[in-house]
Amino acid sequence: MSESNWKLWEVFLRSKNGLSHKHVGSLHAADAEMAIKNARDVYTRRSEGISIWVVPSEEITASSPDEKDPLFTPSDDKVYRHPTFYDIPDDVEHM
Amino acid sequence: MGTNVSLEDKFQAYVDAENRVEPKDWMPEKYRKTLIRQISQHAHSEIIGMQPEANWITRAPSLRAKLILLAKVQDEAGHGLYLYSAAETLGEPREKMIADLQSGKAKYSSIFNYPTPSWADMGTIGWLVDGAAIQNQVMLTRTSYGPYARAMVKICKEESFHQRQGYEVVMKLAQGTPEQKAMAQESLNRWWWPSLMMFGPSDDNSPNSEQSMKWKIKRKSNDTLRQEFVDKTVPQAEYLGLTIPDADLKWNEERGHYDFGEINWAEFYEVIKGNGPCNKERIAHHVKAHEEGAWVREAANAYAKKQADRASNDASAA
Numbered sequence: 001m002s003e004s005n006w007k008l009w010e011v012f013l014r015s016k017n018g019l020s021h022k023h024v025g026s027l028h029a030a031d032a033e034m035a036i037k038n039a040r041d042v043y044t045r046r047s048e049g050i051s052i053w054v055v056p057s058e059e060i061t062a063s064s065p066d067e068k069d070p071l072f073t074p075s076d077d078k079v080y081r082h083p084t085f086y087d088i089p090d091d092v093e094h095m
Numbered sequence: 096m097g098t099n100v101s102l103e104d105k106f107q108a109y110v111d112a113e114n115r116v117e118p119k120d121w122m123p124e125k126y127r128k129t130l131i132r133q134i135s136q137h138a139h140s141e142i143i144g145m146q147p148e149a150n151w152i153t154r155a156p157s158l159r160a161k162l163i164l165l166a167k168v169q170d171e172a173g174h175g176l177y178l179y180s181a182a183e184t185l186g187e188p189r190e191k192m193i194a195d196l197q198s199g200k201a202k203y204s205s206i207f208n209y210p211t212p213s214w215a216d217m218g219t220i221g222w223l224v225d226g227a228a229i230q231n232q233v234m235l236t237r238t239s240y241g242p243y244a245r246a247m248v249k250i251c252k253e254e255s256f257h258q259r260q261g262y263e264v265v266m267k268l269a270q271g272t273p274e275q276k277a278m279a280q281e282s283l284n285r286w287w288w289p290s291l292m293m294f295g296p297s298d299d300n301s302p303n304s305e306q307s308m309k310w311k312i313k314r315k316s317n318d319t320l321r322q323e324f325v326d327k328t329v330p331q332a333e334y335l336g337l338t339i340p341d342a343d344l345k346w347n348e349e350r351g352h353y354d355f356g357e358i359n360w361a362e363f364y365e366v367i368k369g370n371g372p373c374n375k376e377r378i379a380h381h382v383k384a385h386e387e388g389a390w391v392r393e394a395a396n397a398y399a400k401k402q403a404d405r406a407s408n409d410a411s412a413a
Contacts, residue, residue: 018115018241080163086259094327
């Protein structure tokens with residue numbers, strides 16, 4: 001496999017225990033092990049992480065931008081899902 | 096031996112220093128088992144908890160009330176799913192958790208074994224049951240196991256809507272006609288004690304608590320959480336002009352807390368054992384819904400297989 005055929009990998013870092021892994025970027029590598037090593041060199045040179053996840057980019061299924069409205073606008077008019085929708089008198093505490 | 100530090104000791108020191116434990120970290124087997132038990136029970140409670148409220152969706156007194164109730168029951172399903180996936184990070188398969196729930200091996204909160212005969216119960220559950228759950232869950236946002244803590248953060252944000260909508264329902268009834276106020280009072284009478292039982296056995300009778308506190312899975316004892324809940328809730332009931340059904344309830348100036356009466360522990364243990372008013376009904380309904388959904392799961396699998404077969408046929412044709 002030539003270098004140009006190396007798969008693209010998405011890189012996720014956990015900055016410290018207790019926090020989720022967060023997407024930081026991507027890189028090319030021949031396999032998962034190399035992807036971890038490269039991610040370590042590229043993305044954690046200044047102690048940015050204590051744990052790395054790498055996922056082949058082609059394995060990620062994303063929602064389509066064209067579907068943004070049908071997917072996400074229905075929740076805009078469901079204001080009753082938010083606590084501020086309810087009038088609780090100020091005298092009532094811890095609510 | 097001398098300077099040898101055991102893995103258990105290292106783990107304890109790690110937790111003592113307020114570090115979070117993540118799925119791939121070494122952990123004592125008992126820590127893993129305790130968490131699987133606790134998180135799966137918590138998930139089951141969210142899922143079974145949909146039933147007493149779903150009971151009123153078709154009979155909600157207004158479209159507004161119906162939309163709110165639907166949204167709340169939908170949230171409970173979501174909370175169950177966040178929690179099942181947190182438990183799965185510990186290596187417990189989802190199917191096993193469901194099987195344990197249905198066989199009665201796994202428990203869920205005893206509160207959901209009480210019936211909801213009145214619309215007022217929809218308010219009381221949001222106010223008291225979700226209020227008690229929040230008391231426990233706010234503590235759990237700082238639990239030592241990372242995935243559980245993160246699930247709790249998301250759940251706590253959403254629970255605030257649940258409690259406020261419940262209080263609003265009770266408030267409308269309490270400020271309504273004498274009949275409506277009586278409905279609210281009658282509902283409070285039935286739910287008060289079971290809500291206090293939600294915090295579990297008293298500290299003297301809670302054998303797992305000490306180890307859970309040591310591992311910082313829990314950070315407050317059952318009795319401490321129960322007291323905090325009582326202290327917050329009594330003024331909320333007073334505001335509504337409703338009476339908490341406990342003759343021993345009174346402010347204790349010296350302690351700075353409300354004193355309250357003895358919980359009926361015999362009832363608590365009976366309900367846990369499966370002899371509450373609705374235990375059998377709740378599990379039977381879960382099994383029925385699961386079985387009736389089998390064809391949907393089969394159809395989804397058949398469709399996924401067909402798509403995969405087509406893709407591989409296209410690939411070999413090309």
